[in-house]
Amino acid sequence: MSRSARPGTRREILEAAAGLFAAGGFRGTSLQDIATAVGCSKAALLYHFDGKDTILSELLAPAVAAFRELDARLAVLDDRAVRLAAVEGFVDLVLRFRREVVILYHDIQDLLRSMAFAGVQEMTDRLLDALAGRSPEPEARTAALLVLGGVPAACAASGGLEGSGIRGDLVRSAARALGLPAD
Structure with a gap:
């Protein structure tokens, strides 16, 4: 064939x-x-x-590439600017790759150990750090974890709300959770 x-x-x-x-x-x-x-x-x-892993790798490759781009953009920002940029970039990433994020979050611990996703755990750790404003304080880290888990969960549960301003709602809610001014 x-x-x-x-x-x-x-x-x-x-x-x-x-x-x-x-x-x-x-x-x-x-x-x-x-x-x-x-x-x-x-x-x-x-x-x-070649197998199920290959299917998953190809399926998630565009999302991982976009995550790498976000990681690179955040790396050059100062501690003050990085938080809001991380929120907006993460919300955009999750909205753009909603289905892929659901797949990744479903089996995240197993998938992150796969060679196909080498570096994703480190990028996730850097995103968490950016969301926390690079602060080591437990309160900032906990709020960042809340955003890291909550944005994908809200996106997955939002159904057909894309046209209703969900991006702005997610950015404002995440910003508030992090203690940032929410326009």
């Missing part, structure tokens, strides 16, 4: 896997589940991808 025999199969596999990973988690989804959802055999699926 040539790759051109059924154009779009690779994309179909990624889409089916994304839906299944978001609903049941990475560990809770088998290659056979993905193949069934696509309407192909497991062998056909393995023709396109």
Whole structure:
């Protein structure tokens, strides 16, 4: 079977896997589940991808790349400016990659140990530090953890609220949680 025999199969596999990973988690989804959802055999699926880890890596690659860009932007900011930039950048990232964030957060501890996500834990630690204003104080770190966990949870639960100003609401709420002025 040539790759051109059924154009779009690779994309179909990624889409089916994304839906299944978001609903049941990475560990809770088998290659056979993905193949069934696509309407192909497991062998056909393995023709396109080496395995489930490869599917996940390709699926999350754009989100990880965007996270790396945010990490680089935050690295050059001073402690005062970094907090609001971190809030806005994180909210934008989560809104842009909502489904991918749900997938990642579902099995985060297992996924972060994977070589495919090398560096993501360190970027997450730096984001937490930026959200805390690079403060070592427990109160600042706890508020940053609240934002780091709460923004994705709020996004996942928001359903079809994208057009209702959810970005502004999330930025203002996160800013308040961090003790920043919320315009």
